[in-house]
Amino acid sequence: ETGVTQSPTHLIKTRGQQVTLRCSSQSGHNTVSWYQQALGQGPQFIFQYYREEENGRGNFPPRFSGLQFPNYSSELNVNALELDDSALYLCASSFRTGNSNQPQHFGDGTRLSIL
Amino acid sequence: EDQVTQSPEALRLQEGESSSLNCSYTVSGLRGLFWYRQDPGKGPEFLFTLYSAGEEKEKERLKATLTKKESFLHITAPKPEDSATYLCAVQLTGSNQGGKLIFGQGTELSVKP
Numbered sequence: 001e002t003g004v005t006q007s008p009t010h011l012i013k014t015r016g017q018q019v020t021l022r023c024s025s026q027s028g029h030n031t032v033s034w035y036q037q038a039l040g041q042g043p044q045f046i047f048q049y050y051r052e053e054e055n056g057r058g059n060f061p062p063r064f065s066g067l068q069f070p071n072y073s074s075e076l077n078v079n080a081l082e083l084d085d086s087a088l089y090l091c092a093s094s095f096r097t098g099n100s101n102q103p104q105h106f107g108d109g110t111r112l113s114i115l
Numbered sequence: 116e117d118q119v120t121q122s123p124e125a126l127r128l129q130e131g132e133s134s135s136l137n138c139s140y141t142v143s144g145l146r147g148l149f150w151y152r153q154d155p156g157k158g159p160e161f162l163f164t165l166y167s168a169g170e171e172k173e174k175e176r177l178k179a180t181l182t183k184k185e186s187f188l189h190i191t192a193p194k195p196e197d198s199a200t201y202l203c204a205v206q207l208t209g210s211n212q213g214g215k216l217i218f219g220q221g222t223e224l225s226v227k228p
Contacts, residue, residue, distance in 0.1 A: 042218030048214050090159070108157050
């Protein structure tokens with residue numbers, strides 16, 4: 001069973017740039033969620049994708065956007081990067097059917113640094 | 116406002132010294148409570164899901180319990196390899212929640228030999 005994989009592992013950008021982070025979900029999973037984790041804090045929910053559509057969003061501005069592809073992989077795009085966007089970005093996948101709440105399984109994240 | 120608070124923020128134990136981590140929650144409706152373990156530089160690793168008050172789950176030296184207001188993660192006779200940050204998260208009821216997890220800030224556990 002292949003787990004959740006994320007790329008790249010580390011990334012350095014400057015303010016105002018745009019970035020795309022990628023995630024391959026665990027085999028058998030159909031839902032992908034993205035989280036932002038600042039140093040010393042718990043992860044914060046950005047949004048979730050199910051059936052290639054956004055299905056719930058946290059308190060993040062529209063410059064945070066995403067996609068889910070037919071193979072259930074996903075991208076997180078962040079435009080107009082700000083210094084406060086420096087964080088670990090985590091992707092989590094799960095299997096959803098109806099209202100079931102299967103646990104989310106996380107990748108090891110992308111460490112994004114904004115200079 | 117839905118909120119999850121973990122205590123203590125940091126805990127230092129000697130090998131074999133049992134203790135408990137606390138996760139208090141205030142939510143509009145609980146669908147499930149999740150415990151994760153996170154090692155430095157890694158993503159959270161799933162440990163347990165609890166759905167209703169009174170439920171208990173065990174895995175090796177770890178035991179998770181749930182009441183209507185809080186959850187405890189009991190660590191019995193810990194070993195140095197149990198050192199990690201333990202995260203608690205809740206998932207809310209309601210179709211507009213999108214399956215999001217609300218995390219606490221974590222408890223950093225250090226077990227010394």
